[in-house]
Structures are given as C-alpha cells and as structure tokens.
Amino acid sequence: MSGNNQESGCGCNKVALAEHTPAQSLSRRNALLKLGAGLNALAGLLIGVPVFGYVLSTFSKRSPRSWVSLGAVNQFPEGNTRLAVFRNPVTAAWDGDTAEVPCWVRRIEGEKFQVFAINCTHLGCPVRWFQQSRLFMCPCHGGVFYEDGSHASGPPPRGLFVYEHKVEGGELKILGGNLPTLAEPT
Numbered sequence: 561m562s563g564n565n566q567e568s569g570c571g572c573n574k575v576a577l578a579e580h581t582p583a584q585s586l587s588r589r590n591a592l593l594k595l596g597a598g599l600n601a602l603a604g605l606l607i608g609v610p611v612f613g614y615v616l617s618t619f620s621k622r623s624p625r626s627w628v629s630l631g632a633v634n635q636f637p638e639g640n641t642r643l644a645v646f647r648n649p650v651t652a653a654w655d656g657d658t659a660e661v662p663c664w665v666r667r668i669e670g671e672k673f674q675v676f677a678i679n680c681t682h683l684g685c686p687v688r689w690f691q692q693s694r695l696f697m698c699p700c701h702g703g704v705f706y707e708d709g710s711h712a713s714g715p716p717p718r719g720l721f722v723y724e725h726k727v728e729g730g731e732l733k734i735l736g737g738n739l740p741t742l743a744e745p746t
C-alpha cells in the first residue's frame with residue numbers, strides 16, 4: 561500500500577511540475593499583460609469619449625434656432641403688453657415644463673410688435689410688467705425698464721433682450737431656441 565502511495569505521490573508531483581514550465585508561465589504573464597492593457601484601453605475610451613464630445617461641442621457656436629408661434633395676432637390687444645409662453649424648439653422630451661419659456665409681447669399697433677425676453681439683463685431674474693406705470697420692474701435688485709424695453713434705472717447694463725419676430729398667416733412668430741444673454745444678445 562505504502563509503495564503504491566509513494567508511486568502515486570511521485571506521479572502527482574511530476575504532473576504539477578509539468579504544469580508550470582517556464583514557457584507556460586511566460587504565456588500566462590503575457591495574457592495578464594494583454595488583459596491589463598485592454599482594461600486600460602477601455603477605461604481610456606470611457607473617459608475620452610465624453611471629453612472628446614465636449615471639445616467638439618465647443619466648436620458649434622450657437623444652438624439651432626427656429627420660428628415658433630406665440631398664437632394669433634388678435635389675442636394681443638393694440639397698445640398693450642401681454643405675457644406669452646412658447647415651447648423652446650431646442651429641447652428633449654424629458655425637459656418637461658422647463659421647456660416652456662415665457663416672454664413679454666408688446667403690440668404697438670397693427671402688425672408692429674416688440675417681443676421681450678422675460679429675463680432681466682442684470683442677473684436674469686424674471687421681470688414683471690406694470691400696466692399702470694407702463695414699466696417693467698425686476699424684483700431682485702430694482703432694475704426698471706420702459707415699455708419699449710429700454711433701460712430706465714437700476715443695475716441692469718442695457719435694455720431688455722428682444723426676440724426677432726414676424727407675422728405670418730395671422731400668427732405672431734418669434735425666432736426661439738437660443739435664450740438671449742449678454743454674450744449673445746439675440
């Protein structure tokens with residue numbers, strides 16, 4: 561019995577020694593090196609693709625704009641300023657109500673309009689229209705604008721931003737999609 565055990569023990573050791581020849585160790589090391597290199601490449605791709613996308617996006621100067629309707633012309637009485645809301649044409653489905661953009665519409669007479677961005681040109685708070693005083697006022701720091709959108713008083717550096725507009729088929733339309741800022745006024 562003991563002789564058989566010794567024989568079988570010697571046989572196992574021979575098999576174990578045969579499994580770890582220098583050539584096989586080298587090929588296993590190579591495989592691990594390749595796996596490591598592959599994982600590094602994958603990590604580089606995961607980090608690099610968003611960075612590359614961001615860099616590319618900086619080359620597109622402006623977001624696309626398109627004409628959007630504010631409704632029928634006759635819903636804006638002459639000599640009045642009314643609040644209107646349009647859906648930003650540059651949105652994703654999941655934007656929900658944040659894609660609804662308010663603006664002030666002043667109908668001077670006939671087809672003469674002015675459409676103002678609601679945001680104050682100081683720090684962007686929404687301005688309110690006061691019919692009695694015929695002024696736009698900003699609740700944040702006291703900025704005031706005349707009814708034609710020009711600056712009246714307070715910290716804002718300029719008048720209200722104005723949307724390009726046109727009357728087409730009895731509807732008032734504005735060029736939406738790019739919210740005006742000091743860097744890009746229209």
Ligand code: FES
Pocket residue numbers: 680681682683684685698699700701702703714715716
């Ligand atoms: Fe309107 Fe400052 S944000 S006055």
